[in-house]
Amino acid sequence: xxxxxxxxxxxxxxxxxxxxxxxxxxxxISHFLAWFQQKPGKAPxxxxxATSNLQSxxxxxxxxxxxxxxxxxxxxxxxxxxxxTYYCQQYSGFPLTFGGGTKVEIK
Amino acid sequence: EVQVVESGGALVQPGGSVRLSCATSxxxxxxxxxxxxxxxxxxxxxxxxxxGGSGGSAFYADSVKGRFTISRDNSKNTLYLxxxxxxxxxxxxxxxxxxxxxxxxTTNYYGMDVWGQGTTVTVSS
Numbered sequence: 001x002x003x004x005x006x007x008x009x010x011x012x013x014x015x016x017x018x019x020x021x022x023x024x025x026x027x028x029i030s031h032f033l034a035w036f037q038q039k040p041g042k043a044p045x046x047x048x049x050a051t052s053n054l055q056s057x058x059x060x061x062x063x064x065x066x067x068x069x070x071x072x073x074x075x076x077x078x079x080x081x082x083x084x085t086y087y088c089q090q091y092s093g094f095p096l097t098f099g100g101g102t103k104v105e106i107k
Numbered sequence: 108e109v110q111v112v113e114s115g116g117a118l119v120q121p122g123g124s125v126r127l128s129c130a131t132s133x134x135x136x137x138x139x140x141x142x143x144x145x146x147x148x149x150x151x152x153x154x155x156x157x158x159g160g161s162g163g164s165a166f167y168a169d170s171v172k173g174r175f176t177i178s179r180d181n182s183k184n185t186l187y188l189x190x191x192x193x194x195x196x197x198x199x200x201x202x203x204x205x206x207x208x209x210x211x212x213t214t215n216y217y218g219m220d221v222w223g224q225g226t227t228v229t230v231s232s
Contacts, residue, residue, distance in 0.1 A: 032216055032218075034218060034219065036152070036219075038152075042224075043202060043222040043223060043224045043225060044144075044152065044202070044222050046219065046220050046221070046222070049207075049218050049220075050218070055220070087151065087152055089152070089154075089219070091216055091217055091218050091219070092216070094157075094166045095154060095166075095168050096154040096157070096217070096219075097154065098151055098152040098153070098154065099151075100151050101152075
């Protein structure tokens with residue numbers, strides 16, 4: 001199975017800050033990497049697919065990058081509505097696997 | 108607009124069974140894959156199962172293989188998850204997920220897109 005490791009597990013940041021979340025796969029997954037945002041009590045929302053492609057309606061301050069085993073999600077200027085938990089997920093093969101999540105909190 | 112709405116969650120005794128349903132709208136259900144993903148209380152996301160659009164291909168997490176069965180009724184635009192031999196560790200919110208398929212050569216890649224709000228299964232005596 002492909003293990004997905006996110007770092008950090010949590011972070012505190014202020015509105016306007018640039019935030020970067022890392023995700024590492026235990027083996028190469030090409031570009032088959034997605035990012036999801038989840039707010040408390042809500043369903044996860046797809047943000048990015050294929051490493052760097054924004055889902056429809058996702059603000060351009062979200063940016064995904066990387067390839068192979070190392071990936072990042074960057075929020076260029078953190079907004080109040082961005083406080084949430086973020087998950088990476090590989091879909092290179094079964095079983096599909098998620099990272100443990102990164103909780104972005106208000107500083 | 109793609110919509111998926113889960114139902115069927117319940118309080119079930121260990122060893123019991125429950126069937127989850129996911130009603131969908133806003134897309135051609137019969138050509139899209141669908142998935143189930145669960146989230147135990149206070150925990151992260153765990154993929155459970157994916158089924159191809161035709162229903163011919165089904166994939167399972169090892170933790171549920173042999174106990175859970177994913178199926179679909181394309182005439183009703185509905186996805187199901189039959190859960191048998193339930194254990195305490197199956198307690199979770201179960202999300203239905205509209206899943207896109209990318210085919211490269213002979214390999215399919217399944218990307219999860221729109222998620223339902225989820226339905227809660229609690230396994231406890």
